[in-house]
Each structure stands twice: as structure tokens, then as C-alpha cells.
Amino acid sequence: MSYKCARCETSGKSLTLDSFFLCDNCATMLITKAFNNKRPVFEGCQVEGYCYLCGNITDVKLRQWILCENCSRVVHSYPIGILAQRHVLEWLRSRIPWIKFDLTDPVILMPYSKEGTGKEPQPDITGYDDRGNKVLMIEVKTGRSSISDMRSFQLDLSDCDDILKYVERERIATYIFHVQVVEVYAPPTSYFRCVEIWWTDIFELSKRFKRIVTRRIDRGKKAAYYDPRCFKPADSFIEEVKRRGYEDLTKRLREGNIPVLYRES
Ligand SMILES: [Zn+2]
Ligand SMILES: [Zn+2]
16 A cells, blocks of 8 residues: 655655644635645544634544645644734734734645745735835744744744845845744644744844754755844834834845845855
8 A cells, every 4th residue: 555645645754644623614725725625534523622724613623634744844834824924913013003014925825836836035024104115024933932942043044045035126124023833732622822922133133143054854954043132022123113223224225235144154
């Protein structure tokens, strides 16, 4: 018997039988948007609990698909990414109502073949002034840890390159937000919760670059490590925007001063 990943259709040693409690809506979304219409290999065990994808309490069923390590990681990252983007957007809109914030690179479910199809990198969130001019851009990153417990803040080199592409193109103040997202167990279901937000800008991040590390997991992807002390608690971002700190950052970028996010040694 040989198995295949439901999403990328490779067969191999890294396959697992992956389980998700999902509401009917989210199950349909995963089937049609991420799994090329492949139905789960098992569906049943209905309980009232949290949907793994949308986080709502409702009737959910256990759904299982055979997935490779990479596709499993992608699918498990969907609820975290969607939740963190929404959380940061709501936070910005409620605290800084004089800037109009929009999601400009929403997390969307997609099949394997459409991954990385040369689309222009965009910031997760863009802020506009009352005349509709872009004034600042935000990249949202997530992790289980609080900044204060981190020894290094990690950013994949591919993420660094994407950020630098839109920074070079737009030359507008760019900030990195770190959202601490934890999984809350509510057996047999579980859901994700945003705990806290921190921010920094790309110039500060660049100053705190430490080294490049090759990861043991995630197909040996390379990541840049930074001193996490460049991150500040979310509330100070309101001050940053009030004193128009973004204008200074934009000016530096317009003068051709593009920060280096990592250096290969
Ligand atoms: Zn796969
Ligand atoms: Zn759902």
C-alpha cells in the first residue's frame, strides 16, 4: 500500500495521518481551496467544540487527511496566520483610528501548485492617511514565545527577501510585528489565542542582526537571527504613529538608505 499527500501528492517517508476538528464550513474550505477537492480519509466523531481553523465553538467533526511534513506545516499555519493578522488589524483600527489600515496580503488557503507563483510580495497590512496615501507597512510574524523569553528573533531569509522587495519598491516606513500565539487545549478540540503584540522597524531590526542559522526542521531553510531587544510592547506603537515616526523612516528609505536584514558570512 502506498500513500500520497492529499495536498502535494508526493509519497514518501514523511507522511502522517493528520487530524483536525473542523466545522462544516471550514472543512469545505480546506477541501476546495487547499486539497484540490480531496475529501478527508475519515470524517466523524461529531462533538461540540472549537473548530481548528476558524476557532468558533460549534458542532465540529474529526477530519483526517494524509499529509507530508511540509503540507502539514502549511495547513497548521493557516489558523495561526489568519488569527494573528485579524488580531493586529483590529488592534490597529481601535487604537489608531486616524490611519486607515487594510489587509494587503491576507493569509489564503491555496493548493500546493499555486505556492510561490511569482506574485509580487506585499506587506501584510498597509496604513493610509485620510487622502489615501500609503504611510506605513506592517509585516506580521507569529510565534509561541513572548519576546521577553526569546533568545533570538528568527526570520526566514525568504521572508527577509520578500520584505526587502516591497520596501525597495514602495520606499515607505516598514514595521515588523511579532504576535505571540498560543494553542489552548479544550479536549478533544483546541484553538489558538493571541497573547501579546510587539513591534520594531526594519532599521532597528537590521542593527540587531546576529547571524544566519540553518534550521534542522522545515527542509533546512535558512533563517536570520536577531537580538529580540529591538522589539517594543504594542502600546508604544501608538506613540510612534502619533509623533509620525514613520515619516522619518520613509525619508531615510527615499534617500536610498535601504537596511540590510542579513549578511552571509
Ligand atoms: Zn504534501
Ligand atoms: Zn470553522
